[in-house]
Amino acid sequence: xxxxxxxxxxxxxxxxxxxxxxxxxxxxxxxxxxxxxxxxxxxxxxxxxxxxxxxxxxxxxxxxxxxxxxxxxxxxxxxxxxxxxxxxxxxxxxxxxxxxxxxxxxxxxxxxxxxxxxxxxxxxxxxxxxxxxxxxxxxxxxxxxxxxxxxxxxxxxxxxxxxxxxxxxxxxxxxxxxxxxxxxxxxxxxxxxxxxxxxxxxxxxxxxxxxxx
Amino acid sequence: xxxxxxxxxxxxxxxxxxxxxxxxxxxxxxxxxxxxxxxxxxxxxxxxxxxxxxxxxxxxxxxxxxxxxxxxxxxxxxxxxxxxxxxxxxxxxxxxxxxxxxxxxxxxxxxxxxxxxxxxxxxxxxxxxxxxxxxxxxxxxxxxxxxxxxxxxxxxxxxxxxxxxxxxxxxxxxxxxxxxxxxxxxxxxxxxxxxxxxxxxxxxxxxxxxxxxxxxxxxxxxxxxxxxxxxxxxxxxxxxxxxxxxxxxxxxxxxxx
Numbered sequence: 001x002x003x004x005x006x007x008x009x010x011x012x013x014x015x016x017x018x019x020x021x022x023x024x025x026x027x028x029x030x031x032x033x034x035x036x037x038x039x040x041x042x043x044x045x046x047x048x049x050x051x052x053x054x055x056x057x058x059x060x061x062x063x064x065x066x067x068x069x070x071x072x073x074x075x076x077x078x079x080x081x082x083x084x085x086x087x088x089x090x091x092x093x094x095x096x097x098x099x100x101x102x103x104x105x106x107x108x109x110x111x112x113x114x115x116x117x118x119x120x121x122x123x124x125x126x127x128x129x130x131x132x133x134x135x136x137x138x139x140x141x142x143x144x145x146x147x148x149x150x151x152x153x154x155x156x157x158x159x160x161x162x163x164x165x166x167x168x169x170x171x172x173x174x175x176x177x178x179x180x181x182x183x184x185x186x187x188x189x190x191x192x193x194x195x196x197x198x199x200x201x202x203x204x205x206x207x208x209x210x211x212x213x
Numbered sequence: 214x215x216x217x218x219x220x221x222x223x224x225x226x227x228x229x230x231x232x233x234x235x236x237x238x239x240x241x242x243x244x245x246x247x248x249x250x251x252x253x254x255x256x257x258x259x260x261x262x263x264x265x266x267x268x269x270x271x272x273x274x275x276x277x278x279x280x281x282x283x284x285x286x287x288x289x290x291x292x293x294x295x296x297x298x299x300x301x302x303x304x305x306x307x308x309x310x311x312x313x314x315x316x317x318x319x320x321x322x323x324x325x326x327x328x329x330x331x332x333x334x335x336x337x338x339x340x341x342x343x344x345x346x347x348x349x350x351x352x353x354x355x356x357x358x359x360x361x362x363x364x365x366x367x368x369x370x371x372x373x374x375x376x377x378x379x380x381x382x383x384x385x386x387x388x389x390x391x392x393x394x395x396x397x398x399x400x401x402x403x404x405x406x407x408x409x410x411x412x413x414x415x416x417x418x419x420x421x422x423x424x425x426x427x428x429x430x431x432x433x434x435x436x437x438x439x440x441x442x443x444x445x446x447x448x449x450x451x452x453x454x455x456x457x458x459x460x461x462x463x464x465x466x467x468x469x470x
Contacts, residue, residue, distance in 0.1 A: 013312070020288050052335070126337060128385075128386065129217055153385075154337075
C-alpha cells in the first residue's frame with residue numbers, strides 16, 4: 001500500500017487535507033505525523049500549513065524537521081500547500097523578515113494596499129475565495145481545465161527568482177505566482193483540499209505522480 | 214481581476230435539524246443538514262456556514278457530528294458559528310472538519326478572546342459575526358449598534374467602530390447580519406453593509422433579509438460585500454445556488470460557475 005505523510009508541525013488543521021487525500025484515493029495510507037522516521041519512510045510527503053511564517057519556522061526548528069523536509073524534497077513526490085509553499089522560498093517579509101527553507105530561490109511579499117477591482121471596490125486582504133489558476137504544462141494539472149477556480153486564503157504571495165519555477169499564476173489584481181514546481185517538488189498557494197472537484201483531482205494526480213516533471 | 218464573489222448558504226441547525234425563523238422566532242423545519250449541505254455543494258455553493266442556534270443551551274455533540282459527516286464528503290470551506298466561547302470550542306470544531314469558526318457574543322463580552330483565537334489558530338479561521346440594528350432616527354445620520362442574544366439585547370457599541378476593532382484584534386473576515394432585516398425577505402441593509410465594508414480591509418459577508426436574487430446582487434454591487442449569505446431562499450427550493458450565480462453574473466458580478 002502506498003503511503004503519504006502529512007507533516008504535522010502544529011500549524012493549522014490537518015484533518016481537511018487528510019480527509020481529502022483519503023477521498024481522492026481510498027487505497028492510500030494517509031499518516032499525519034511529526035516523526036522523522038514516518039516522514040522519511042513515506043512514498044509521498046505533503047507539507048501543509050496556515051498561520052504566520054515565524055511560528056512555522058520556529059515549529060520546524062523545534063521539531064528538528066528542517067533537514068527532514070530538505071531531505072525528502074530531494075527525491076520523493078512532495079506537495080507544499082499554502083504556508084507550506086511559502087516556506088519553500090528563501091525568505092518572507094512576514095513578521096519583520098524570516099529566513100525560510102530556500103528550496104526555491106525567491107521571496108514572499110505582502111499584497112500591496114490599496115488594491116481596486118473593476119467595480120472600483122477596494123480589494124480585501126486576505127485574498128480570500130475562488131480565483132482562476134492559469135496553468136503551465138505539468139503532470140499534476142492533468143484533467144483539470146485551464147483557468148479552473150481554486151480556493152485561496154492568504155495575505156502573502158511568492159515571487160520566485162526564476163520564472164522557470166513558476167508553474168501557475170493567478171491575479172489579484174496583478175498576476176502572481178500561485179504554484180511552483182521543480183523536479184519532484186510541487187507547491188500551491190491555494191487549498192486543493194477545499195477546492196471541490198478540481199482540488200480533489202489535483203490531489204489524486206499527486207498521489208499517482210512519480211515525481212518526474 | 215478574477216476573484217469570484219462568493220455565495221454562502223447558511224444552515225441554522227437546531228438539535229440536528231435545519232430550521233429557519235423570522236427574526237429568530239417562528240421556527241420552520243427545513244430538513245437534514247448533511248443532505249442539504251451535500252445538495253448545496255453539488256449546486257456550486259462557494260462555502261457552507263452552519264449556525265448552531267441551540268448551542269448556548271444544549272451540548273455541542275449534535276453539531277460536531279453534522280460537521281464531521283459533511284467534512285468527510287464535501288470539500289469546500291465550512292464555517293461553524295453559535296456558542297463558540299473558548300479556545301477549546303474552536304479546537305473541537307476545527308478537529309471535526311470546520312475550516313473557520315464564527316465568534317459572536319463571546320467577542321462582545323471579551324474582545325481579547327478574538328485576539329487569543331487569531332494568535333492560536335490564525336486569522337484565516339476567525340470570522341467575527343456582528344449582529345447590528347439601526348438605532349438612528351429618521352433624518353439623523355445612520356448609526357447601527359451591536360445587539361446580542363439573537364437581537365434582543367443592545368450593547369451600546371457602534372457597529373462600524375466594532376468592525377474596525379475586530380479587524381485590529383485579528384478577525385480574518387466579518388459576517389454582518391442586519392437584525393432589522395433578518396428573516397424579512399426585504400433585502401440586505403445596504404447602507405449598513407457598505408459602511409462596514411468600506412471601513413475594514415478584510416472581507417465582509419452580507420447577511421440578513423434575502424428574499425430574491427436581486428437582493429444578492431445588490432449586496433455585492435451597492436453594499437460592496439465580498440460574499441453574500443442566505444438561508445431560506447435556498448432551503449425551501451425557491452432558488453438553486455446555480456440560479457443565484459447566473460443571476461449575479463447577468464448583473465456583471467464575477468462568480469464561480
